[in-house]
Structures are given as structure tokens and as C-alpha cells.
């Protein structure tokens with residue numbers, strides 16, 4: 451297996467194309483991400499960032515092209531099976547049940563993943579998930595909120611919890627859509643510091659969409675700039691964010 455080049459990439463897309471009517475949301479994307487990378491994606495509104503995440507997770511199917519996760523073809527696979535391969539994602543607006551406690555949310559997520567959600571609610575508390583859940587909350591600095599309802603978490607805490615729920619599933623590839631959107635300016639670096647530290651201690655390959663250039667510059671090791679469904683630059687943040695084409699497309703100014 452080691453000499454099969456397909457397997458050296460956690461993610462590989464080949465000529466992935468998808469349009470919505472007249473809008474080309476993925477324009478023959480050829481993207482390769484290796485194990486352990488932390489990749490930021492920037493791009494103006496509507497440039498295809500979320501579509502890219504939806505294609506990887508199986509929520510959208512490309513019209514042509516192929517997607518490989520750890521060397522395995524996932525094109526057209528339903529999201530549930532892509533998740534099983536080790537792909538997890540967090541959302542721009544966290545999909546949380548605000549009435550549950552933070553710890554219960556974690557248990558529900560772990561239970562849902564193992565196919566034992568719903569009616570299994572009561573026995574959940576006795577499961578090994580209990581410990582796995584608490585450990586994850588501690589890593590994300592959320593343990594003091596464990597018994598409080600999700601609705602009491604500050605904005606940054608909700609984003610961290612949403613990501614912690616994905617992280618607890620021990621994915622190989624973690625996708626995050628705008629981890630700092632909706633987080634106050636004072637808290638966004640704290641959220642990213644926590645995230646990056648947790649990720650550093652794991653070997654999870656991560657792709658994050660980010661509209662905030664300061665965040666991308668500070669935390670990304672590699673940045674992809676999207677414009678009209680295409681990658682117009684790919685490299686170190688300093689280079690990509692200094693590129694006049696990127697500045698015009700992403701920031702609307704040079």
C-alpha cells in the first residue's frame with residue numbers, strides 16, 4: 451500500500467465539477483491534502499467554500515470528477531458512509547440542541563455515531579462514552595460547563611463544543627466551516643488557540659474555511675484561495691494573502 455501514491459493523501463479531488471444553474475460552484479477542483487496538514491480556505495461569499503466541504507462529506511455529488519479519502523473513492527457515497535471512513539465536520543452555525551447540557555450533547559453525538567441514539571438515552575450515562583466525552587470536553591476547556599445547558603455557553607464556547615463533538619469521533623479528516631464566525635473579536639483568537647493546540651496533539655488532518663484574514667494568516671500553514679469555484683492560489687499564508695489576484699477576489703481590493 452505504501453507505494454500506492456493514492457494513499458499518501460488524506461484527501462484528493464480530481465477534476466471535481468458542480469454547477470447550480472448558471473453558477474459554477476466547483477470548477478474542476480484538483481486538491482491534494484496530506485496527512486497532518488492544517489489547511490485554511492479563503493474566498494469571497496459565494497466562491498464555493500461550503501460547496502467544497504459539502505462535496506467532500508457527500509452532501510453534494512459532483513457532476514463529474516472524483517473524490518478520494520485516504521485513497522478510497524467516495525464520489526457519490528452517502529454522507530453516513532463518508533463519516534464512517536473518518537470524515538467529520540463542524541458547521542458555520544453550530545447544529546446543537548440548546549436544551550441539552552454540554553455533557554449530554556457530547557454523549558448524544560457519540561451515541562448517534564455508533565448508531566445507538568434515540569431510545570438509548572438513559573443507559574448512555576453508564577457507557578464508556580461518559581469518560582471519552584468528559585476527556586474531550588477537558589481538552590477543549592469546556593469541562594466547567596459540562597452540566598450547564600448549551601444555551602448558557604458563550605458564542606465562542608458553542609463553536610468549540612460543536613467542533614469538540616466532531617473531534618470526539620476521532621476523525622482522520624476534520625472539516626470546519628468558519629470556526630470563528632459569530633465569535634467576538636476578543637474571543638476569536640482564544641477559540642483558535644484552543645483548537646490549534648488540541649489539533650497539534652492529535653494527528654487529525656484539518657481543513658477550515660475562514661473569512662477572517664487575520665485568523666488565516668496566524669493559524670494556517672497552507673491556504674487555498676477560492677474564486678468562482680476555482681482555486682486561484684495555494685501556498686503559505688504570507689504568499690497567498692499578498693497575491694494581488696487573491697486580494698482583489700477575496701478582499702475586493704489590492
Ligand SMILES: Nc1ncnc2c1ncn2[C@@H]1O[C@H](COP(=O)(O)OP(=O)(O)O)[C@@H](O)[C@H]1O
Pocket residue numbers: 470473474475493494495496497498499500501502
Ligand atoms: N444548494 C444550492 N442550490 C443552488 N445554489 C447553490 C447551492 N449551494 C450553493 N449554491 C451557490 O453556489 C455558489 C457557492 O456557494 P457556497 O459554496 O455556499 O459559497 P461560500 O461558502 O464560499 O460562500 C453560490 O453562488 C451559491 O449561491
Ligand SMILES: [Mg+2]
Pocket residue numbers: 499500501542
Ligand atoms: Mg460558506
